[in-house]
Amino acid sequence: MSIAQPVLRAEKISKQVSSPEGTLAILADVDLSIQAGETVAIIGASGAGKSTLLALLAGLDEPTDGRIWLNGAELTALDEDGRAAVRAQHVGFVFQSFHLVPSLTAIENVMLPLELAGKSGAREAASEVLERVGLMPRREHYPRQLSGGEQQRVAIARAFVTRPALLFADEPTGNLDSATGERIIELLFELNRGAQTTLVVVTHDNAIAQRCGRTIRIDAGKVAA
Template identity: 80%
Template sequence: MRAVGIGKEVSSPEGKLTILADIDLQIDAGETVAIVGASGAGKSTLLALLAGLDEPSRGRIWLNDVDLTALDEDGRAAVRARHVGFVFQSFHLVPSLTALENVMLPLELADRPNAREAAAEVLAKVGLARRQAHYPRQLSGGEQQRVAIARAFVTRPALLFADEPTGNLDAATGERIIELLFELNRDLQTTLVVVTHDPAIARRCARIVHIEAGRLSATLDSASAVPVA
């Protein structure tokens, strides 16, 4: 995917507020990228723009050769359904659905065949084969996040966006969740873009993108810790 000249502005009582300015970014297929920066730097806003969840005030974004900025919300939603998965800090599970039904949901919305079998297979991959009939309230935080990850991967998306995926978890559970994300990334060759404040998670990605006050301040290769073009 590629973003060129991205800016995002919003109105505030004090006038126009610039959230992001002049962001240029390219992410290659299968790459793992961490977006890091201080609170309020614009990390989550950038993620939402790249995923087509929001519209930039200026600039253009291409996802799988589709110009997201040329589409309306329905068009962006269709692209997301075909190509994108999400994992958030808050698990965003539907409380009235079982674990299996939550994972089936994106398949059913896309009218995919064999939704139940595909959902059960992915739940087994994340270690929840015996928890399929449980509702979110009956699951621990780590188990709920594993359901969310299974739901994100069940459509075999080209890109997975994760926004602070361990933010609501204890350290040990968070580490298991990160292991799972990177394992599925390797197995399915899904491009992984992670917003994180955790340096250990960032270092596991091939590239680290630093956002400072709404601007891209540096792009580093995490192995060599030197700027990359």
């Protein structure tokens, strides 16, 4: 169902960085709007600016110019602490390199965002989502004791445990073999359907992009027509 207010909106965002050769434009005048419940793939060649765009949309980085709204909050009007508060309340992440805390068990990694937010019932909620990703028997294992696919399943459980309005996935199968990657993507979309989360995935994999309801192509820092 379409709603008047998009869950994610970017208006004329640009990102420039300094380099030995001078100022480098990574993104230029990007506009986009994503409605609640959409599944959107951001695709493009390596170096096109996909991951930079995701970082800006999630409030992990600040644009040089432009404005971004996430679930009604203007990220570009907030300081780092303000953006972190918005992420903690509304956003889940799945990264290519898992980003699990090595000193925590699987269940402790999944509990972490709930505990950081001061939520009660963290262990029960983490157990429920670990059950859904098929990892309850491995809940007391540390990341080093898990395969790559198992680590990514823990990361997906951690992303969904807060019931985020938006889930950002950056090349979620990039470090996995093709068969494991296919199972991870199946799981990601299955959980997403159940949670009715808005999913934004950066990928170079056309098979993943085709599973999304819409594709945004980034070419040399701009949204391609």
